[in-house]
Amino acid sequence: MRASLFCEACGKVQPPAPADYFAYFGLPRKLRIDVAALESEFYRLSRKLHPDLYARASAREQEWSTERSSLLNDAYRTLRDPIARTEYLLGLEGMHLEEQSKAATDQARETGEAKKQVVPPELLEEVFELNMQLQELRMARQAGEAADDQVVSDLQAARKNFEERLQALQAELEKLWTEWDEKMEQGEEPSPGSRPVLSAMVDVLNRRSYIRNLLRDVNAELQAAGPDSLS
Amino acid sequence: MAYSNKVIDHYNNPRNVGSLDKSSSEVGTGLVGAPECGDVMKLQIKVNRETQVIEEAKFKTFGCGSAIASSSLATEWVKGKTVDEALAIKNTDIVRELSLPPVKIHCSVLAEDAIRAAIRDWKTKQGEPQPAPATAGKTTA
Numbered sequence: 001m002r003a004s005l006f007c008e009a010c011g012k013v014q015p016p017a018p019a020d021y022f023a024y025f026g027l028p029r030k031l032r033i034d035v036a037a038l039e040s041e042f043y044r045l046s047r048k049l050h051p052d053l054y055a056r057a058s059a060r061e062q063e064w065s066t067e068r069s070s071l072l073n074d075a076y077r078t079l080r081d082p083i084a085r086t087e088y089l090l091g092l093e094g095m096h097l098e099e100q101s102k103a104a105t106d107q108a109r110e111t112g113e114a115k116k117q118v119v120p121p122e123l124l125e126e127v128f129e130l131n132m133q134l135q136e137l138r139m140a141r142q143a144g145e146a147a148d149d150q151v152v153s154d155l156q157a158a159r160k161n162f163e164e165r166l167q168a169l170q171a172e173l174e175k176l177w178t179e180w181d182e183k184m185e186q187g188e189e190p191s192p193g194s195r196p197v198l199s200a201m202v203d204v205l206n207r208r209s210y211i212r213n214l215l216r217d218v219n220a221e222l223q224a225a226g227p228d229s230l231s
Numbered sequence: 232m233a234y235s236n237k238v239i240d241h242y243n244n245p246r247n248v249g250s251l252d253k254s255s256s257e258v259g260t261g262l263v264g265a266p267e268c269g270d271v272m273k274l275q276i277k278v279n280r281e282t283q284v285i286e287e288a289k290f291k292t293f294g295c296g297s298a299i300a301s302s303s304l305a306t307e308w309v310k311g312k313t314v315d316e317a318l319a320i321k322n323t324d325i326v327r328e329l330s331l332p333p334v335k336i337h338c339s340v341l342a343e344d345a346i347r348a349a350i351r352d353w354k355t356k357q358g359e360p361q362p363a364p365a366t367a368g369k370t371t372a
Contacts (some may be wrong), residue, residue, distance in 0.1 A: 098336075098337050101266075102322075102340050105343055105344055109343070112318075114351055115344050115347065115348070119264055119266055121262070125262065127271050127293075128273060128293070131293040205266075207266070209266050213269035
């Protein structure tokens with residue numbers, strides 16, 4: 001039994017203590033995790049913490065079990081998802097994406113230098129152009145024009161392209177996980193040696209969010225073009 | 232989330248949507264993005280070389296209502312200003328004008344980035360030496 005969740009002597013639920021999600025599951029701050037083991041641990045703890053079990057306990061215990069259960073759910077949902085897990089770790093390590101962007105703008109304003117853009121300009125161009133094309137398609141559709149075969153096959157090709165790039169980014173991210181985990185195993189302090197690895201993860205996630213949105217929009221357009229076009 | 236009336240107004244009636252001739256020497260183009268949400272914003276200005284006044288501004292933004300409103304407002308604000316005056320616009324001015332909530336502050340940051348990028352592009356075209364961008368290994372002509 002886990003001392004932090006339950007009293008070692010009597011087994012009663014303990015008040016929530018501030019802990020990160022990794023620590024909550026007794027895991028080190030590593031990014032490659034055994035999701036199956038995480039899941040079974042989640043179910044085991046869920047059963048033990050379920051508020052129904054505390055229906056006859058003191059009001060304080062009821063409250064604690066509710067809080068613990070909800071924290072458990074948040075922790076599990078975050079850690080089981082590879083992207084959410086990575087973003088969460090970056091946050092724990094002080095890499096806040098939005099603050100970085102704002103700080104870069106402040107710096108550009110003060111120095112008069114160009115802001116450090118976080119994604120390559122070519123990617124921005126591509127995203128912009130594809131959005132223009134998607135908007136034209138939407139407008140044509142709203143004007144009652146049916147999508148022709150050429151449009152549908154272009155969209156299908158675009159979808160394939162984005163799916164492949166998402167996979168490539170996932171592979172890139174997993175390589176960085178390994179690098180990070182190795183540093184953790186060597187007991188290296190998170191800073192400053194591991195900063196480049198974390199920055200590289202931010203970079204992958206930034207590019208990924210554009211590709212993910214494009215894929216979502218292309219899929220929506222294919223859906224609108226007709227259910228047959230999706231296959 | 233509830234948008235402020237000003238955001239809704241700019242969203243429903245965006246000012247200065249469109250594009251200017253990218254290849255013109257009088258036109259500066261800024262294309263910027265906010266990776267947190269995948270937004271992209273293009274802002275273009277047409278500058279009078281004699282007076283340094285921004286005579287025209289156009290934008291096209293793919294993103295949420297706040298991003299569209301921020302860029303719409305940015306084009307309104309830069310028009311009639313000199314390049315130097317436009318460089319003084321801060322994202323916090325946009326936040327205040329549109330009453331943006333904290334989760335939408337990045338939209339105003341994007342608009343400020345777009346103004347700066349467009350002015351920078353225009354200045355480069357005028358042959359003014361520009362500090363090299365901080366992105367890897369790129370230098371401006």
